[in-house]
Amino acid sequence: MSLASLEWGNVGGARRRLPFSGLVIDVPLLVLLFMIVGLGFVVLYSALGADASLLMRQGLRFAAGLVAFLVLSQVPPRYLRIFTPWVYLAGLGLLLVVMVEGEIAKGGQRWLDLGFVRFQPSEIMKLAAPMMVAWFMHDRRLPPTFLQTLVMVLIVSVPAGLIGEQPDLGTAMLVVAAGGLTILVAGLSVRLMLTVGTLGLCGAPVLWMFFMHDYQRNRILTFMNPESDPLGTGYNTIQAKIAIGSGGLFGKGWLNGTQAHLEFLPERSTDFIFAVMGEEFGLLGLLLLLVLYLAIVARGLWIAAEAQDTFTRLLAGALSLTFFFYVFVNAGMVSGLLPIVGVPLPLVSAGGTSMVTLMAGFGMLASIHGHRKLMAP
C-alpha cells in the first residue's frame, strides 16, 4: 500500500513537471491565451488610434496578468482551498472599507487606494465567491441539500449586494454569475431551479404592478429597450450595429474601420472593441475569435472533468463557464442581442484589473490540472 502510493507519487511527479524546471505550466492553455491576447493587441492598436504607447500599457497589464497566472499555477489546489475562506473574508472586509469610505466621501466609491496601486475590491469577489462556494461543498455530499443551497446563495449574495450598493450593478451581476454557475455545476436540483424560475416569472408581474415606482419601471424599460433612449445608451447600440454590419464577411481591413476611426463608435477600446473587430475583420475575424474563446472554455471544462476532488472540480467548472458568460454578455450587448451593461470583452478590452483577475483564474485552472495525482482507472 505504502509502496504503491509512493510509486504513484513518483509517476505523477515525472508526468506533471517539465524536466528542466519543475514548474507547472499548462501549455495548451498558455498557447490559447497568447493567441487571444495577441489578436486582441492587433485590434486594440487600431481601436486606440494606432497609438503604440497606449498599447504598451495594455502589454504591461498582460505581463502583470502573466505573472499572476504563473505564480498561481505553482500553488497546489489544496493550499488554494485552505486560503479560500480568508481570501473571501478579506474581500468582504475590503468591500466594507470601501463602503464606509464612500459614506464619508458622500458618493459612490469602488476603488481602494493603497498608495502604490489602486484596485477594486469587487474584482477579488469575482474569484473569491465561486471559490467560497466550492470550499463550502468540498466536504459535503453532492448534490447539495436545500439548506446547503441556501447557504451557498447567501455566500454569493452578500458580496454581490455590497457591490450592487456601490453601485456597480455590472460587477455585481458578474459575481452572481460566477457564484451561481458554481452552484449549478455542484448539482443544484433541477426541480428547485424550475420551482424558483416559475415563482420568479409569476412574481415579477405582481412586483411590477404593486410594488414598483414609476421611475423604477421606466428604468427597467430603458434597460430592456435601449433604443427608447436614443440620446443615451441607444446611440452606442446603433453605432455598434452599423460598425459590425458594415464589416461584412471579410471586414474593411486593419486600421480601415470608418466607424471606429471617425470616432463614431463610443467606448471603442473598452466595452465595444468587439464591434471594431467586426468592422475591420468581418465575420471571419469574429468567428476566429469565438473559436479561440470556445477552445479555452473547452480546455477549462476538460480540466474540470479530470479534476479529482469536489473543490477543484467545482472551481474549474465555474471558472470556465464564467469566462464564457463574459464573452457572451459582451458580444451579445455589442451586437444588440442583450441590453447594454458595462462588461468588457475578456482578454481583449483595454483595462487593468479585469485582465489580472482573469489570468489569476486561469492560473488556478492550470494548477488544478498540473497537480493532479495519477490514479489507476
Next chain:
Amino acid sequence: MAGPSTQLKDHWQEQRLFLSRVIAAAVVVLLLTGLLVARLFQLQVVDYERFAELSRGNRFRIEPQPPTRGLIFDRNGLVIADNTPNWELVAVAEEIGSLDSTLKALEELELIDPSEHTALRDLVRSHRGFERVKLSNLTEEQAATFAVRRHRFPGVDIQEALVRYYPFGEASAHAIGYVGSISPADLERIDRSDYAATSQIGKQGVERAYEELLHGHVGYRQQVVNAQGRVLFDPTVDSHADNVANFIGGIESKAPVPGSNIVVSLDMRLQLAAQEALGDSRGALVAIDPRTGDVLALVSTPSFDPNSFATGISRADYVALNTDLDKPLLNRALSGTYPPGSTVKPYIALAALQHESIDPAREIYCPGEWRIPGQTHKYREGRGGVHGATNLHAAIVRSCDVYFYQLALSMGIGDVSSSLKAFGFGAPSGLDIGGERAGIVPSPEWKKKQFSRREDQVWFPGETVNTGVGQGYMTVTPLQAAHAQATLAMRGVGHPPRLLIGIENAVTREVTYSEPTTLPPVEGPSPEQWDFVRDAMVGVTGVTGGTAFTAMKGFPFKVAGKTGTAQVFTVGQDEKYKESEVDERLRDHGWFVAYAPADAPRIALAAIVENAGGGGRSAAPVVRKVLEAYFKAENYVARQP
C-alpha cells in the same frame, strides 16, 4: 470496510453527476454561441449592403431638439423671465479636425473670448462627439462675419436659439436668479440625455430651484447626414429616412415637451419700489403676505444684471463682480446674517407677558446705562440717550435698552431664546428656493456646541443681557426678520415663505395655483397680550417720541413697526460712539420691521440698510416707500390667485 466503500460509491456518483452537468453546460455554451453566430450572420451577411451603405458616406445622426424654457410671471402676470431669439455659435466635436486651432481661428475673428480658450475646450471635450456644444452668443454682425467664413470651420455652425431675457434686470436678479451656460459641474446633477440640445441651465434663485419644471423635455429627430455633416434625409421632409431609421432600430422622432410657465408670488411693483428706495446703499428688503407666506418682494442691493449671465458673462466681468467690495452677488436677503438689534424686543416682550416675568405697568428708571447687580461692567443705552421712567409699552415705543437688559436678566436665557426660536429665528424659514442661512439664537446649549474649549463654553449673565437687545452672538437674516413679523401679525399663525404660487401649462395656458401651507402656531399668549405688543408697535410709528415716528409721519394706514440698530463696531467702556469718526464700513446697520394695516395685516416687511445708522432714519423710510407702493397698487390687480 462499509465506510470507505460507500465513500467510494458516492465518489463515483458525484463524478457522474458533475460530468452530466459539465456536458449539459457545454451544450448550452454551444447553443448560445450558435445564437451569437446567427446574429452576426444576420448583421454582416444578410443586412450587409444596407449597413455598408450607411457607414460608407452616409451617417445616421440623431438631432436633439431643445424644449422651450418656461416663462416666469409675477403674481399680476408681468413677465419676469422671457425668451428672446438670438444667434449662437455651436460646435460638434466629432466633425472638428483640430479643436485647438479651430478655437484659435475663432478667437482671431473675435467670435469667442481668448481667455475662455481652455474652458471651452474642456467643455467641448466633456460632451459626446455628436452633441452640439454652445461656444458663445453672437451679435447680428458677428453672425454675418462667421456666415461668410463658414466653409473654413467644419463642425462649427451658427444657429438661432432662444436666450433668456430678464426685462426687470437688476430688480429681479436676487429673487429670480439667472440661467447660464451648462458647466461640467452642472452635468453631474442633470439627466444628460434630456439636456442634449439645451445650452443653458438655472444657476441661482427660482431659475435653479425650479429647473425641472422650467426646462421641459428634449425631443429629437433622426437625420441621415454625409461625412461633411450635411443633412441628406430628414424625416420631416423625406420619407426615405423613416425607412432607414426603422431599419436601424425603429426610432421615431419625438417633439420636445416645453417647460411649464410658473407664477411667482412677487409683485414687481413692490420689487421695483424697494430697489429704488434702497438705491445705492447696501441692504435688503423682504415683504411677505402674512396670510399666505407669499413673498411679495425680495430685494438685495447692490444687485447685478442677470442678462449678462444669460448671454454669457466674460471672465473679466465675472471676476469684477466677484471681487467687488460691496458683494453684489451676495443675496443679503437670504444669506446676509446681521445682529437683529432692538427688532427682537416685541417677541421678548410677548414672552415676558406670557410668562408673567414682569408687570407691564411697572416703571423702571433709565439713566442711560446699567450694570448687572454686583458687577462693574456698564451696559449702555444703545448709542446713548436717557429715557427716564419707562414701562414696557414705552420701552418698545422708544426702544429702551436698559429696560430690556433688566427684563432679559429676570427672564433668564431659556425663556429669551425660546421666545425667539418660536418665531423662526435660528433656523432657515423654509423658503422654497433654498440658499438660506440659519442665523444664530444663542443659548448655553448652543455655546457648548459652538466652542471646543471648556472655558469658552461657560454662559455668562452678560450674554443673556446682550441677547435681550439683539446684540452679542445673535444673528438673523432679513427673510427671517420678515417671516417673524408675518407670524407676529397673524398672532402666531405662520406660513413658510414661498415664491412659487402657480404652474401654467405652456400649451393650454391653464394655471394651477398651490395652496399655502401652515406652520405649527405659536401658542400661549392671550389676545390681550398680542394686543399689547401690537399697540406698542403702533406707537413706534404713530406716537411722538416713537423711534419711527418721523419716518412714518402722515402715512394713511396704521402700521405696527419696530426699529433696530445692529452694532458693527464696539466702543470702549468710557468712549462715546460718534458716527462721523467711525470708518463707514464699521458704522451701525439700520433695521426696520413692520406689518400693516395693524388691525388687519396684509403685508409684513423687514428692511436692513448696512452702515447707515439707526433704523428709524435709514431703514424705516425704505419700508415706507414700499408700503406706499403696496397700498397704491392694491386697487389694481390684474390676476389674483
